[in-house]
Amino acid sequence: MASPLLLAVAASIASFFIITLIVSIIFFICQFTKKHRRTTSIPIRNTSTVISISDSQMFDPSLNKIDMVDLVNATRNFSPDLIVGDGSFGYVYKAHLAPGSTVAVKKLAADAFHGYREFKAEMETLGKIRHDNIVNLFGYCATGSDRVLIYEFIEKGSLDQWLYDTSSDGLDTSALRLPLSWRTRVNIVKGVAKGLSFMHSLEEAIIHRDIKASNVLLDVNFNAHIADFGLARRIDSSHSHVSTQVAGTMGYLPPEYFHGGGATVMGDVYSFGMLMFEVATCRRPNLKIKDENGVEVRFVEWAMSMVSQNQEMKMLDVRISKDDLDENEVKEFFRIATFCTVDSPRLRPSMHDIVHLFYEIQDETSI
Known part of the structure; x- marks a missing residue:
């Protein structure tokens, strides 16, 4: 029968080998993981990203x-x-x-x-x-x-600069920015509509989430180019919205964003409608306006009220020349804007339908 001393020595040796085996396995796993990571990612210095x-x-x-x-x-x-x-x-x-x-x-x-x-x-x-x-x-x-x-590089800068700033800043070769004509404004918003329609019709639709005047750039011919996709998201074909935190610019945000609704293409439609109102009136959507009773109301409430009273011509930017201005075209323009900005997303037209509405205006008024 083995002595207690021999049993203790045998137990110590066995424990040593077991611990050594475990440490070796852990070391091998760590080395393999480290090597695998080096082959699949490129670290950015000074950040954890x-x-x-x-x-x-x-x-x-x-x-x-x-x-x-x-x-x-x-x-x-x-x-x-x-x-x-x-x-x-x-x-x-x-x-x-x-x-x-x-x-x-x-x-x-x-x-x-x-x-x-x-x-x-x-x-x-x-x-x-x-x-x-x-x-x-x-x-x-x-x-x-x-x-x-x-x-x-888009030569004429942003639509926001042309609506609100007449100073020269090097973006335009002219010494002074002249007010945009009605025809130019209509063509600009039609271009934005076409860009959004393309984005929304992709197999994985793209939601811009920040349509506003400063994110519309104008080229030398005043054609519109949608810019700044930093908040944009793709929608998988199996989903109708993106669950994400509220993002965008006050005044352009659709009402559903404030009631827990996810981001959808109809959110872009609402922002586009607000842009239409802004382009025609040269009023910022995030600022309140005094109504006929002197009460301050939200821009969208004022716009809807004016349209309901057939006061579209009074809404126009005073710098727009009234020469050859077709009142029916102006009313149709504002009608499209009101369709886009109704509270219920389900009642808003798609950007595809909006593009067709603009072409109908073009046919009727020979734009």
Whole structure:
């Protein structure tokens, strides 16, 4: 019979081998996991965010990946003198990447969460589509903690600037911005309608979620280009909405957003209707207006009330020339806007139907 001393020694040896085996297994698993992670993700310096290789499928592979050195040179190290606008979470710079090639460069905020979220949203939506009324995304830069998006440069700047600012800021070659004519305004909103209709008709519909005057850019011929897709989301074909927190701009937000409703294409329709009212009246949707009794009411309430009283001509921006202005066309324009801004999303027309309504106006008035 083995002595107690021998049994103790045997037990110690057995325990040593078991512990050694367990430690070896754990070490092997950790090394394998670490190696696997190195092959599937690219860490961003100075932040906990990572851009995985699977993210390369988020966008059109034809997009150019631009070196940060080239962007620094093109923007003179992102000089404030070259800022031409600011989108959500970042400034936009005018730059020349090559002789005769002018682009708009948006450098996203250094904040890891917001900057990467917008980068991902723009790449997943704008990076996959092309349309005459949607700004083109040419390329991107994702290096270290920097995330930059490169777009086509739209010469005339934003619709917001043309509605409210008549000063020269370098975006337009003229010394003074002249008021937009009625015809130009109608064509601008029709262009926005066509861009939204395209987005909503995709197999995975895209909801912009921030349609407003500052996110509509105008080219040299005053054609509209929808911009800033930082809040945009895709809707899977099996769903009718995106469950997400309320996002957008006050005055343009649909009422259902304040009652727990998810983001839908009909939310874009409401924002578009508010844009129509704004373009025609040159009044900001987020500001209250005094009605005929001197009581301050919401912009949309004032607009609906004026239309119901057949006061459409009195609503127009006073700077719009009345020469050759067709009153029936003006009333039809406001009628479409009221359809878009009814409280119930189910009663709003689709953007596809809205485009057809604009073409009916064109047929009737020979636009």
